[in-house]
Amino acid sequence: MASKSSKILAGLVVLAGVGAATAWALTKPSPRPDADWANLGTPDLVKGEQVIWAGGCVSCHAATGATGEAVKVLSGGRALPSPFGTFHIPNISSDPHAGIGSWTLAQFGNAMTRGVGPEGEHLYPSFPYGSYARMTPADVNNLFGYIKTLPASSNVAPPHELGFPFNIRLAVGGWKLLYFNDKPRVQLANADDKVKRGQYLVEGPGHCGECHTPRDALGGLKTNLWLAGGPNPEGKGSIPNITPGGKVKDWSEADMVNYFQTGFTPDFDSVGGQMAEVQQNLAHLPQADLEAISAYLKAVPAR
Amino acid sequence: MNFKTIAMATTVLCLGFSAVTAQETPQAKREQMMKQIGGSVGALGAIAKGDKPYDAATVEKSLTTISTNIKAFPDQFPEGSEGNSEAAPAIWQNNADFRAKAAKLGNDADTLLASLPADQAAVQKAVQTLGADCSSCHQTYRMKK
Known part of the structure; x- marks a missing residue:
C-alpha cells in the first residue's frame, strides 16, 4: 500500500512538474534573437x-x-x-x-x-x-x-x-x-503606401489603440472594437471613438492634420485631456506622416 | 391685507417664480459662454486659415467676446454643479490654478486687443497663442463625458 500511494504521489509530482514546466515554457520572457x-x-x-x-x-x-x-x-x-x-x-x-x-x-x-x-x-x-x-x-x-x-x-x-x-x-x-502579438490590428485590403505608413505609425510607435480601444477585465485590448473608444482607463470621463463610426466621420483628412498640428477641431473646439500632450508631440511630425495617420484613420473599419 | 396688496404680492411671486424657472443651470450657462468663445476662435481661425478675408471689426469683436466671457467663466462653477457636465473634478480641487489659467487667456486676449492683429499673419500668431491657452486648461480641467 505504502509503495502504491508513494507511486501515485510520485506520479502527481511528475504531472505537476510537467504542468509547471509547460506553463513556464508558454509564459517565460521571450526576447528576440x-x-x-x-x-x-x-x-x-x-x-x-x-x-x-x-x-x-x-x-x-x-x-x-x-x-x-x-x-x-x-x-x-x-x-x-x-x-x-x-x-x-x-x-x-x-x-x-x-x-x-x-x-x-x-x-x-x-x-x-x-x-x-x-x-x-x-x-x-x-x-x-x-x-x-x-x-x-x-x-x-x-x-x-x-x-x-x-x-x-x-x-x-x-x-x-x-x-x-x-x-x-x-x-x-x-x-x-x-x-501579446506583433501582427497588424486590422486587415486593410488594397492599402496604399500612405495608409500602410499610417497603420505602422498608429498601431506601432503611436500606440493610439492603448487608450482609444476599450479593454477587458484583464486589461487586454478588445481588438474587435479597434479604436472604438471607451471609458478613460486613467480616471473619469471617456476616450472618443476615432473610427469612421465616431464623431470624426465628418472630419476630412485635412481637418485631422490641422488638429494634430494646432490642437483645434474643425469647429474650433480645442484638444483636451491626455490628448493635449499627445497633440503637442504629434505636431513635431512631418506633414506626410500626419497625412498618413489621417488616411489610415479614414480606412479602418467603422465601429 | 386688501385685494390690491394680494394681487401685487401674487404678481411679484409669479414674476419671481418665472425668473427662477427661466434661469439657466450653471452647466447650461457656462457651456453657452464657452460656445461663444469657441465661435470667436472659429472666426479668428477662418481668417488665419485664409477661408475668410481679414476684417478688423471681426477680429476686435471676437477678441472682446473671448476676454469678456473668460473673465466671468470661473465664477460659473458653484459647488454641486459637477454633474451632467464636462467639468473635471480638478476644477474644484485646484480652483486657484483653474482661475489662473482662465486669467491667462483673459490677459492674452486683452494684450491682443490693445494692439489689434493687423493682418492674416498676425491673426495666425494670435490663434496660436489663444489655442495654447485653450488646450493647457482643457488638458486638466475638461473631460469628455
Whole structure:
C-alpha cells in the first residue's frame, strides 16, 4: 500500500512538474534573437527624434508638468493610475545608473518590442510594448541612439503599487500569452503606401489603440472594437471613438492634420485631456506622416 | 391685507417664480459662454486659415467676446454643479490654478486687443497663442463625458 500511494504521489509530482514546466515554457520572457539587433549601423538621430514624437515617450517619461525643452529629460517619476494599481514610470534618461545609458541595443530593443527588461524579466504592459512590438528594429535603433543624446537624470522612481495578483511579475507571462502579438490590428485590403505608413505609425510607435480601444477585465485590448473608444482607463470621463463610426466621420483628412498640428477641431473646439500632450508631440511630425495617420484613420473599419 | 396688496404680492411671486424657472443651470450657462468663445476662435481661425478675408471689426469683436466671457467663466462653477457636465473634478480641487489659467487667456486676449492683429499673419500668431491657452486648461480641467 505504502509503495502504491508513494507511486501515485510520485506520479502527481511528475504531472505537476510537467504542468509547471509547460506553463513556464508558454509564459517565460521571450526576447528576440540577438541577430535582430546586430548590424543596424549608426543610428539616424533625425529619424530617432521623429520616433520619440510619434511614440510620445516624453508624455509619460518626462517629469510631471515639464514643458518646452524640459520634456526631453526622461527622468520618469510620474504616477500612472490604472484599475490594477498605480504604476510609477521609470527613468529612461541617458544616466548609466538611474537610466538606460548602460543598456545594450538588444536590451533596449527587447524591452520595446517584447516587454522583456534588462534582467530578462517581464515588464508590465502599462509600458505599451504591446504596440511597440510592431516597430522596425531600424526605428528602435534610431530611437535608442537619440535617447542617448538627451540629458541624464539621477532620479529613481518608487516601485509600482499594485494589488494581488498583479504584483506578481510572472503573471505578466500569462497576460502576454493571452494578448501579446506583433501582427497588424486590422486587415486593410488594397492599402496604399500612405495608409500602410499610417497603420505602422498608429498601431506601432503611436500606440493610439492603448487608450482609444476599450479593454477587458484583464486589461487586454478588445481588438474587435479597434479604436472604438471607451471609458478613460486613467480616471473619469471617456476616450472618443476615432473610427469612421465616431464623431470624426465628418472630419476630412485635412481637418485631422490641422488638429494634430494646432490642437483645434474643425469647429474650433480645442484638444483636451491626455490628448493635449499627445497633440503637442504629434505636431513635431512631418506633414506626410500626419497625412498618413489621417488616411489610415479614414480606412479602418467603422465601429 | 386688501385685494390690491394680494394681487401685487401674487404678481411679484409669479414674476419671481418665472425668473427662477427661466434661469439657466450653471452647466447650461457656462457651456453657452464657452460656445461663444469657441465661435470667436472659429472666426479668428477662418481668417488665419485664409477661408475668410481679414476684417478688423471681426477680429476686435471676437477678441472682446473671448476676454469678456473668460473673465466671468470661473465664477460659473458653484459647488454641486459637477454633474451632467464636462467639468473635471480638478476644477474644484485646484480652483486657484483653474482661475489662473482662465486669467491667462483673459490677459492674452486683452494684450491682443490693445494692439489689434493687423493682418492674416498676425491673426495666425494670435490663434496660436489663444489655442495654447485653450488646450493647457482643457488638458486638466475638461473631460469628455
